[in-house]
Amino acid sequence: MATAYAQGNVNYGVIGAGIQGEKHIEVSSLAPNATLVAVCDMNEDRARSMALKHGAKHVFSDWQELLAVDEIEAVSIALPDHLHREVTVAALEAGKHVLLEKPMATSVEDAEAIVAAQKAAGTKLMINWSNRWMIAFAKTKEKLDSGAMGDPLYCYARLNNTTYVPTQMLSWAANTRLPYWLICHRYDIARWYFGCEAKKITAVSRSVVLKEMGIDTPDFYQVTVEFENGQVGNFESCWVLPETMPYMVDSKFQLICTKGYANIDPTPPVHQLATDDGYSHEGFLAANVMGQPVGFVRQAIEHFINCCVTGSEPLITGEDGLQITRALVAMVEAAETGEAVYL
Numbered sequence: 001m002a003t004a005y006a007q008g009n010v011n012y013g014v015i016g017a018g019i020q021g022e023k024h025i026e027v028s029s030l031a032p033n034a035t036l037v038a039v040c041d042m043n044e045d046r047a048r049s050m051a052l053k054h055g056a057k058h059v060f061s062d063w064q065e066l067l068a069v070d071e072i073e074a075v076s077i078a079l080p081d082h083l084h085r086e087v088t089v090a091a092l093e094a095g096k097h098v099l100l101e102k103p104m105a106t107s108v109e110d111a112e113a114i115v116a117a118q119k120a121a122g123t124k125l126m127i128n129w130s131n132r133w134m135i136a137f138a139k140t141k142e143k144l145d146s147g148a149m150g151d152p153l154y155c156y157a158r159l160n161n162t163t164y165v166p167t168q169m170l171s172w173a174a175n176t177r178l179p180y181w182l183i184c185h186r187y188d189i190a191r192w193y194f195g196c197e198a199k200k201i202t203a204v205s206r207s208v209v210l211k212e213m214g215i216d217t218p219d220f221y222q223v224t225v226e227f228e229n230g231q232v233g234n235f236e237s238c239w240v241l242p243e244t245m246p247y248m249v250d251s252k253f254q255l256i257c258t259k260g261y262a263n264i265d266p267t268p269p270v271h272q273l274a275t276d277d278g279y280s281h282e283g284f285l286a287a288n289v290m291g292q293p294v295g296f297v298r299q300a301i302e303h304f305i306n307c308c309v310t311g312s313e314p315l316i317t318g319e320d321g322l323q324i325t326r327a328l329v330a331m332v333e334a335a336e337t338g339e340a341v342y343l
């Protein structure tokens, strides 16, 4: 019988204990084949409260101190998008396996440096495009691989956020761009389905709403990608939807194939909640049920932990991350210059 957890143990550290880092802390503390040893965040109070809650014995505000702990064999890095390179390269040089949050990097040079460090170290590196573990995306991949849908021709992918995300959730929104923050999830899925790389990218973006709020990052991107084998992907993303939306994520994915069509609505199920005080729609992309995290976020992190224990290759490697980064950087460049970028 297949088991969800490979036998063994990996001693684990998490660098970055923000919204996403907390998930890595929680999942690694619960996995029976991992031991959460340390938590690091520049906000030491935050790191300490996370360590106390999830049973880590070490707390650091300086990631170099965490990397100096010999017993730590693997780390998750969940720092803001633009801060991934230095810490990831140092972690790999320290001989750690690394689960790096998406996007891998915000420049091709950074991604290349990470891949070079991983090759030199020979340890595992996975980039956490966890949406591959969402049921609809995984099942569509199975159907494609079975041949039942024929060959993929075209995809339409939309992934939006409300203004809550760039104005309240992220203090560093101006340091990233939507291709790195959102489009990368859907580009990873499209590339996975198409099985080849981008060849030509055109894109437009506009800055109106967030600019007026003093946040220097475009409101939306519309990107067309032509792939090597002729497939076309249309990627759209904005983060200026009204906060009155029932959930902060709005998403759609359509895949047209020679013999099939997948129409995926990955927006989480929204339920109605009414009390004497008011009425709301609530949605959950990932949630805790009976005190345990459930769903794709947990599964992606556990996949990496299993790879550390067994020595097998993660589903999403550094090389995948580098190829994806090339496309994402080209999207930003195409939108800024108004010129097509050929890869």
Ligand SMILES: NC(=O)c1ccc[n+]([C@@H]2O[C@H](COP(=O)([O-])OP(=O)(O)OC[C@H]3O[C@@H](n4cnc5c(N)ncnc54)[C@H](O)[C@@H]3O)[C@@H](O)[C@H]2O)c1
Residues within 6 Å of the ligand: 015, 016, 017, 018, 019, 020, 021, 040, 041, 042, 043, 046, 061, 062, 063, 078, 079, 080, 081, 083, 101, 102, 103, 128, 129, 130, 131, 169, 170, 171, 180, 181
């Ligand atoms: N895979 C996914 O679905 C998914 C979802 C959300 C976010 N992410 C990614 O996860 C990463 C983190 O995003 P987030 O939403 O948790 O951001 P966040 O702002 O909530 O958390 C970042 C944390 O890093 C800490 N930090 C910043 N610089 C540091 C440093 N030099 N040393 C130590 N700590 C430092 C901050 O104090 C903060 O607690 C981003 O790359 C983001 O794109 C991935």
